[in-house]
Amino acid sequence: MSESIKGFCLHGRERIIPSSGVSVISNTSVVDMEIPELKEGEILAKPIYTGICGSDNSACLGKPNFTWVERPRVIGHECSAEVLELGPGDHGGLKVGDVFTPVAQLGCRREDCPACTVGKWNLCPRKTILGFHRDGGFGQRMVLESDRAVPFIEGLTHKQGALVEPLSVACNAIYNKCDIKPGMDVVVTGCGIIGLMCAELARASGARVAVTGIEHDRQVRLKAAKERGFITLVVSESQTLQTYLEDGVIDDNGVRFGSNGKVDLLIECTGVPQVLGQAGAVIKPNGDICVVATYPGPVEFDATNLTRSSHNMRGVMGSSKDDFVVAQKLLVQEVFPAEHYVNMYQFDDIGQAFEDSIKANNVKAVVKMN
Numbered sequence: 536m537s538e539s540i541k542g543f544c545l546h547g548r549e550r551i552i553p554s555s556g557v558s559v560i561s562n563t564s565v566v567d568m569e570i571p572e573l574k575e576g577e578i579l580a581k582p583i584y585t586g587i588c589g590s591d592n593s594a595c596l597g598k599p600n601f602t603w604v605e606r607p608r609v610i611g612h613e614c615s616a617e618v619l620e621l622g623p624g625d626h627g628g629l630k631v632g633d634v635f636t637p638v639a640q641l642g643c644r645r646e647d648c649p650a651c652t653v654g655k656w657n658l659c660p661r662k663t664i665l666g667f668h669r670d671g672g673f674g675q676r677m678v679l680e681s682d683r684a685v686p687f688i689e690g691l692t693h694k695q696g697a698l699v700e701p702l703s704v705a706c707n708a709i710y711n712k713c714d715i716k717p718g719m720d721v722v723v724t725g726c727g728i729i730g731l732m733c734a735e736l737a738r739a740s741g742a743r744v745a746v747t748g749i750e751h752d753r754q755v756r757l758k759a760a761k762e763r764g765f766i767t768l769v770v771s772e773s774q775t776l777q778t779y780l781e782d783g784v785i786d787d788n789g790v791r792f793g794s795n796g797k798v799d800l801l802i803e804c805t806g807v808p809q810v811l812g813q814a815g816a817v818i819k820p821n822g823d824i825c826v827v828a829t830y831p832g833p834v835e836f837d838a839t840n841l842t843r844s845s846h847n848m849r850g851v852m853g854s855s856k857d858d859f860v861v862a863q864k865l866l867v868q869e870v871f872p873a874e875h876y877v878n879m880y881q882f883d884d885i886g887q888a889f890e891d892s893i894k895a896n897n898v899k900a901v902v903k904m905n
């Protein structure tokens with residue numbers, strides 16, 4: 536009797552507006568999977584825990600910045616997995632039974648690629664993303680290139696392993712793109728998991744950190760941030776980040792956050808064009824804006840203010856293997872406290888996990904895959 540292998544599959548490309556009453560998971564379904572034969576350099580692996588990414592949600596909703604995702608596709612790129620079988624070819628030191636996290640972004644690995652030759656697959660123009668260009672971690676089995684596998688370091692749990700990929704993105708942002716010094720005031724706009732991870736790492740680097748969200752985030756995501764001691768701000772059209780800072784935000788010790796309504800650094804994790812567009816208004820002269828999100832269209836902003844305020848705006852694309860290693864260490868050392876932010880689901884409830892994530896009714900959904 537052959538066992539049935541299931542996967543959570545994206546097949547539709549309808550644009551779904553979450554408040555419209557249409558099921559937010561109507562572009563997806565659980566399907567029976569066939570396991571392709573292993574090609575040179577490929578392995579068969581069993582996902583153990585897989586996390587739902589904001590990009591997975593965006594693809595499920597058919598957002599315009601995710602129309603390039605191939606369909607049908609078993610999605611998922613944030614997982615811990617175990618090697619079941621090695622295909623033909625060389626797999627480095629990787630063995631059957633090893634537990635690893637796959638890097639999401641695989642470069643073309645050509646000898647003339649300026650990104651791949653320096654190990655920055657995330658910057659390769661021909662990169663392919665696990666779960667978007669080939670079936671990924673929301674299958675009960677996955678076939679992938681063994682080059683992607685970053686073996687677990689000592690002490691990392693299977694559950695924590697599902698957070699390595701998103702945390703690696705926050706590591707790339709904080710350690711490679713932001714020069715955070717103790718005493719700096721930092722605003723993270725957006726309280727999705729990448730925002731919360733950036734907030735944790737920024738504070739661990741010595742910054743005082745405020746996190747923004749919308750009214751809907753008050754009960755779950757901002758609550759989780761508040762419990763961790765962050766300043767939390769519920770923003771709206773009438774009460775913007777700028778008005779909060781100008782009116783004066785006070786931290787738990789009664790000390791004013793920012794000065795003259797300005798902070799040192801803003802890390803943009805919402806993907807809302809207006810939020811990035813208005814960021815310059817709250818940054819000190821010579822301060823920084825670090826852009827982690829992507830946007831459904833062009834963003835309008837005051838470029839003259841950027842020049843006159845001598846602001847530095849930087850983008851962050853994904854992460855590379857080096858960042859995965861750093862992320863693993865931070866999880867083992869509990870610099871990022873995974874338990875505080877994770878909501879666990881069984882594979883049988885995967886539809887619910889996606890619904891809750893898309894509606895922002897959880898902080899970080901992680902699905903136990905077997």
Ligand SMILES: [Zn+2]
Nearest residue numbers: 588589590613
């Ligand atoms: Zn992701």
Ligand SMILES: [Zn+2]
Nearest residue numbers: 643648651659
């Ligand atoms: Zn390349």
